[in-house]
Amino acid sequence: MNKKKEKQSDFLITGSAGFIGFSLSKFLLDKGKNVIGLDNLNNYYDVNLKKSRLKILNKYENFNFKKIDIEEKEKINNLFSNHKPEKVIHLAAQAGVRYSIQNPEIYLKSNINGFFYLLEASRKNNVSHFIYASTSSVYGENTQNSFKEDHNTDHPIQFYAATKKANEVMAHSYSALYNLPTTGLRFFTVYGPWGRPDMALFKFTKNILENKPIEIFNKGNHSRSFTYIEDLIKSIYKISLEPAKADKKWNQKKPNSSSSKYPYQILNIGSNSSIKLMYLISIIEKKLEKKAIKNYLPLQRGDIKNTKSNTEKLKRAIKISPNTPIEKGVEKFIDWFIEFYK
Numbered sequence: 001m002n003k004k005k006e007k008q009s010d011f012l013i014t015g016s017a018g019f020i021g022f023s024l025s026k027f028l029l030d031k032g033k034n035v036i037g038l039d040n041l042n043n044y045y046d047v048n049l050k051k052s053r054l055k056i057l058n059k060y061e062n063f064n065f066k067k068i069d070i071e072e073k074e075k076i077n078n079l080f081s082n083h084k085p086e087k088v089i090h091l092a093a094q095a096g097v098r099y100s101i102q103n104p105e106i107y108l109k110s111n112i113n114g115f116f117y118l119l120e121a122s123r124k125n126n127v128s129h130f131i132y133a134s135t136s137s138v139y140g141e142n143t144q145n146s147f148k149e150d151h152n153t154d155h156p157i158q159f160y161a162a163t164k165k166a167n168e169v170m171a172h173s174y175s176a177l178y179n180l181p182t183t184g185l186r187f188f189t190v191y192g193p194w195g196r197p198d199m200a201l202f203k204f205t206k207n208i209l210e211n212k213p214i215e216i217f218n219k220g221n222h223s224r225s226f227t228y229i230e231d232l233i234k235s236i237y238k239i240s241l242e243p244a245k246a247d248k249k250w251n252q253k254k255p256n257s258s259s260s261k262y263p264y265q266i267l268n269i270g271s272n273s274s275i276k277l278m279y280l281i282s283i284i285e286k287k288l289e290k291k292a293i294k295n296y297l298p299l300q301r302g303d304i305k306n307t308k309s310n311t312e313k314l315k316r317a318i319k320i321s322p323n324t325p326i327e328k329g330v331e332k333f334i335d336w337f338i339e340f341y342k
């Protein structure tokens, strides 16, 4: 038997104990793909939730988990030489907008240093496609009706967004210099079963059930492109099947650039309808058959008021875009929440 073949894995998923990493790993494992999962299981939120996700993944024979911090360069390099992942989907990061205001250094370590080690190992090991999570937060205070990939993203308003924007330009340099195919995905507020405890839908559901007040920032005047997890996962999977295409539109924006031949692209993944925060709360109340105790608060520093994903480019690339109605997605989240925490 070919030894190298035996060792090679189809996908390396970083952040595989996290919300999106878990959901994507499970989807790929169900398709029979070989997945190496990596996570440091940090305690940014409930570690038991991460361990419960991992418990499900560990049941699959085609899953191989490594507890590694992406800042551990040697371990990352060894992982790549031992398992030769064909494709890398890099989701491990310090997430969260508000946490970055008090704790910027952890973002520097995980999102910049860690990102670099993954990028460098991918280049050295001839990874066929390096896909990574960026965020809608890179659009900063963009006030246009919907956010398009070629809008200006040079003015992030928190350090989290700054690190993700840095990832996009780091990836561009690797595509240009080393021809490494890279795709940056700007996710818009992802929600659904197994979701993150620091996000609004989770906190609202928990507090309403526990008869505690919910904190409504910006007096409820926020709106978001809420993106259902299954829609996101299907999109990432379809993107992973294609080689990264030269992002002509993006590159044309750069004067005197001949960069359109680089295998580099940026894509939004978000629902094309933007939902008002107060409407989200009303759906939760309806499903729980219970009114929330509402505590209205001012706009928080670093918060973006409204986000709306333009999905034209995504549709052109993979023919689909997120379309699960918010009512259905919230219902699925709450069913999971009640079952999991019963």
Ligand SMILES: NC(=O)c1ccc[n+]([C@@H]2O[C@H](COP(=O)([O-])OP(=O)(O)OC[C@H]3O[C@@H](n4cnc5c(N)ncnc54)[C@H](O)[C@@H]3O)[C@@H](O)[C@H]2O)c1
Pocket: 014, 015, 016, 017, 018, 019, 020, 021, 038, 039, 040, 041, 042, 050, 068, 069, 070, 071, 090, 091, 092, 093, 094, 095, 096, 109, 110, 114, 133, 134, 135, 136, 186, 187, 188, 189, 190, 191, 196
């Ligand atoms: N959920 C969203 O709405 C959203 C929106 C935009 C972008 N993103 C991005 O998508 C990715 C996944 O987000 P998520 O919602 O699943 O978050 P998550 O926090 O649930 O998952 C991230 C995982 O990465 C792990 N991790 C963090 N730092 C690490 C390190 N240094 N080494 C190894 N593992 C580490 C964490 O333990 C966690 O399990 C992140 O890059 C995030 O910034 C998420």
